[in-house]
Structures are given as C-alpha cells and as structure tokens.
Amino acid sequence: MKPLPFDLIPDDALPTPLGLIVLQTDETIEPEFHKAFADDNAALYVSRIASAPEVTPEGLGAMESLIAASADLLPKSLHYSVVGYGCTSASAIIGSDAVAELVRKSCNADEVTNPLRAAIAFAEHHGLRRLALVSPYIMDVNVALRAAFARAGITTDTFGTFGEAEEAKVARIAEQSIVSAAMALGSSADVDGVFLSCTNLKTRTAIPRLTEALGKPVFSSNFALSWHMKKCAKL
Known part of the structure; x- marks a missing residue:
C-alpha cells in the first residue's frame, strides 16, 4: 500500500472552537444553540454531564464533583475561546468562580461562563x-x-x-x-x-x-x- 500525501489545515484557518457542557436531562439548549450560532464562524463542541431527573439543591450541588470530568471529554487538540457550563441553577448553588476553576482543571479555555x-x-x-x-x-x-x-x-x-x-x-x-x-x-x-x-x-x-x-x-x-x-x- 502506498501512503497518500496530505496537508494539514492550520489552526488559525479553523472556526473558533467553543465548548459547551450540557446536562444529561437537558432537551433544549442544543437545538437553541444550533440556531443561535448558525451565522457565526464557530464550531461548538458538546460534552454531557450526569444530572438528576429533578432539580433540587442536593442534585445540583452533586454536579460539582462531575464538572471537571465532563470538561475533560471535550476534544483535547483544541484551545477553546470559551466554554459554557449549561446550568443556571447549579451555577447559583456551586458558584460561578468554582465552576470556572473546575472546567479549567481539565480543559484549555480562555474563558468559562454559565447562564447565571x-x-x-x-x-x-x-x-x-x-x-x-x-x-x-x-x-x-x-x-x-x-x-x-x-x-x-x-x-x-x-x-x-x-x-x-x-x-x-x-x-x-x-x-x-x-x-x-x-x-x-x-x-x-x-x-x-x-x-x-x-x-x-x-x-x-x-x-x-x-x-x-x-x-x-x-x-x-x-x-x-x-x-x-x-x-x-x-x-
């Protein structure tokens, strides 16, 4: 078999990488985000995080120990301009600064945000x-x-x-x-x-x-x- 030649696309020619951590129970954010970013030169990469079927302070707080592992599942070859953690209420329970710190433990992101x-x-x-x-x-x-x-x-x-x-x-x-x-x-x-x-x-x-x-x-x-x-x- 003869190896075929190929070129690599330079990183600066790729769409802007964006990361998104979505709750396992969320049915809405991905369809809405596909429309929200449809006209932007961006690529959205999604990871899921285990979440309880009911929204309670205890269930929301339990996600704190899972955020870093979920962020770790985003493609490692990319440097993200921003990663969003998609839970408003958990961000209020855990705290926005704590969420950002957990995401950055395992993901190369310039910015981390959440709905809150x-x-x-x-x-x-x-x-x-x-x-x-x-x-x-x-x-x-x-x-x-x-x-x-x-x-x-x-x-x-x-x-x-x-x-x-x-x-x-x-x-x-x-x-x-x-x-x-x-x-x-x-x-x-x-x-x-x-x-x-x-x-x-x-x-x-x-x-x-x-x-x-x-x-x-x-x-x-x-x-x-x-x-x-x-x-x-x-x-």
Whole structure:
C-alpha cells in the first residue's frame, strides 16, 4: 500500500472552537444553540454531564464533583475561546468562580461562563437592575438563584415560578404559558427587564414576542449564555 500525501489545515484557518457542557436531562439548549450560532464562524463542541431527573439543591450541588470530568471529554487538540457550563441553577448553588476553576482543571479555555454569569453580564451591559424573574424551579432553588442576583446588585422582587422540579416536564412547558407568565410579571412598572431562567425552558421564539409586547429587554438562560459566549469569543 502506498501512503497518500496530505496537508494539514492550520489552526488559525479553523472556526473558533467553543465548548459547551450540557446536562444529561437537558432537551433544549442544543437545538437553541444550533440556531443561535448558525451565522457565526464557530464550531461548538458538546460534552454531557450526569444530572438528576429533578432539580433540587442536593442534585445540583452533586454536579460539582462531575464538572471537571465532563470538561475533560471535550476534544483535547483544541484551545477553546470559551466554554459554557449549561446550568443556571447549579451555577447559583456551586458558584460561578468554582465552576470556572473546575472546567479549567481539565480543559484549555480562555474563558468559562454559565447562564447565571451570562445573565448578570447581559443585565449590566444593558443597565438593568430590577428584573422580573420567571422560574420553573422549586422554592429552595429559587432562593439560591435570587440571592446570587442580589449579590450582583440585581433585584428580583417581581418573581414567579412554575414550581416544577422534574426536568422532563420543564422542557415541555408550552410557549404560551411562558409568554403569559412573562407578560404578567414584566408588565410591572417596577422592573426594567425580564429574565426567563433555566436552559431547559423553550424560550427562543417567545423572546422576540415578549420584547416587542413589553417594550423592555427580555432574555433567557440560553439567550444570555449564547450572547456571552459570543462576546467572550469576539464573534
């Protein structure tokens, strides 16, 4: 057999590498991200992380010991402009700095972000300090999330939750239910923006409807995370 000659593509000719760690139970973030990055010169590499079927503080905290191993499964030959950890509520429980440190233990990444860090960055970028929060979580999880926003100087006094712990049901909450909840909370004169929390909520097509109807910024976990990853990667 005669070996065939070949050339190698230089690294700087490749699309910008982006990493994403997705919960095992998440059915929403990947389809929404495929659309969010469709027009960018970027390549998205995904790893999964084991996660409980129900969202509880205990289950979210248990992911802390798994993040480094999940990041380790991303292709080693690449230097990532940014890696996103796709869980809003776990980031509130574990802490954004701890998440970033764990990812960097096993993955070569310039930046690490998550939906909570991204939402705070988006709010700061747009001068938002009083958010209406639409959440699917049980109350113990909501307490941690709202406290994380408060530490960043962002209030979530206008707040409502679907109170659903089961991830499979969260992924199936109808768009009109999300729109109705966001309209009810976001119409308050006491808020300057609306945040739809959870990467498993299907919010992509609801956001433009809500933004137009409310006349104020409306953003979700997936919207904020994709926005922040693009910003970090300079896309």
